[in-house]
Amino acid sequence: DTAVSQTPKYLVTQMGNDKSIKCEQNLGHDTMYWYKQDSKKFLKIMFSYNNKELIINETVPNRFSPKSPDKAHLNLHINSLELGDSAVYFCASSQPGIGKNIQYFGAGTRLSVL
Amino acid sequence: AQKVTQAQTEISVVEKEDVTLDCVYETRDTTYYLFWYKQPPSGELVFLIRRNSFDEQNEISGRYSWNFQKSTSSFNFTITASQVVDSAVYFCALSDMNTGFQKLVFGTGTRLLVSP
Numbered sequence: 001d002t003a004v005s006q007t008p009k010y011l012v013t014q015m016g017n018d019k020s021i022k023c024e025q026n027l028g029h030d031t032m033y034w035y036k037q038d039s040k041k042f043l044k045i046m047f048s049y050n051n052k053e054l055i056i057n058e059t060v061p062n063r064f065s066p067k068s069p070d071k072a073h074l075n076l077h078i079n080s081l082e083l084g085d086s087a088v089y090f091c092a093s094s095q096p097g098i099g100k101n102i103q104y105f106g107a108g109t110r111l112s113v114l
Numbered sequence: 115a116q117k118v119t120q121a122q123t124e125i126s127v128v129e130k131e132d133v134t135l136d137c138v139y140e141t142r143d144t145t146y147y148l149f150w151y152k153q154p155p156s157g158e159l160v161f162l163i164r165r166n167s168f169d170e171q172n173e174i175s176g177r178y179s180w181n182f183q184k185s186t187s188s189f190n191f192t193i194t195a196s197q198v199v200d201s202a203v204y205f206c207a208l209s210d211m212n213t214g215f216q217k218l219v220f221g222t223g224t225r226l227l228v229s230p
Contacts, residue, residue: 035218041153041203043220056217090159094216101147101209101216105159 003027006091006106013081014114021076021109023091031055031096032074033103034066037088049074050096078111086113116141118208120221127196128229135191135224137206143167145211148182148189149218154202162204165189166211196228 004025013019025032033056034046048056052068063079078085088110092103117140127133139148150162163173165182173180177194193200203223209216 033218041223043205043218043223045217048217058217088157092159101211102149102161102164103216103218104161105151107156107158110157 002107004091004093004104004106006089006109008109009107010110010112012112012114015081015083017081018077018079019081019111020078021089021091021111023074023076023106025072025091025093025104027093027095027104028072029093029095029104030071031094032068032071033092033094034074034076035090035092035105037090037108039087043090047074047076081111081113083113086111116143116146116208116210116219118206118219118221120206120224122224123222124225124227126227126229129197130195132192132194133196133226133228135193135204135206135226137189137191137221139187139189139206139208141208141210143210147209147211147216149207149209150180150189150191151205151207151220152202153205153223159205162191193226196226198228198230201226201228 007022031050033048037043046060047066049068065077067075088108091106094103119138146167148165152160179192181190203225205223206221207218
């Protein structure tokens with residue numbers, strides 16, 4: 001069983017559309033994250049949720065809205081897609097606590113905005 | 115502010131050569147974690163190792179070894195007897211030691227190409 005799974009793996013869409021990426025983890029972790037990897041492979045955190053509560057919100061346009069229906073799921077909804085949103089989006093999870101705190105990543109979702 | 119520098123953009127070696135990937139970090143925190151992740155051509159991010167700031171012992175895992183030196187703020191990664199399957203982008207990352215959650219700050223990655 002995949003520990004952190006994201007769907008879809010590839011997403012091709014037109015500018016101006018709204019799309020969602022889903023993420024689920026079966027590791028029993030309390031904390032989940034979204035990272036963006038740009039075309040130069042640079043990885044940057046976007047959001048983090050702990051037990052369904054938003055705890056990290058980097059300077060991300062408010063067209064991006066994360067939703068956590070329960071602690072095993074963290075979905076990313078993007079409104080009015082722009083060309084610059086094209087990237088690979090990674091979901092991750094970790095368990096807080098001394099000696100823990102290792103983030104495990106999903107396989108990524110490659111978003112292409114045309 | 116935290117920062118991770120991986121000055122080597124790309125390294126090419128021939129199989130069986132040893133290779134060292136450099137990582138230099140900056141942080142004002144007195145306690146922190148350092149990580150290495152591997153991103154093979156298939157695209158996923160694979161966790162390799164985590165070290166905490168108060169444990170400077172070097173670590174070896176098979177052909178992989180890590181050298182952590184606080185005095186030079188470095189956390190270098192050596193692959194001994196490289197293999198074609200080691201070809202990937204390798205990321206060094208840093209986070210604080212907040213037990214609730216951390217923001218991983220990544221370096222720009224080093225692409226390793228191992229040819230037969």
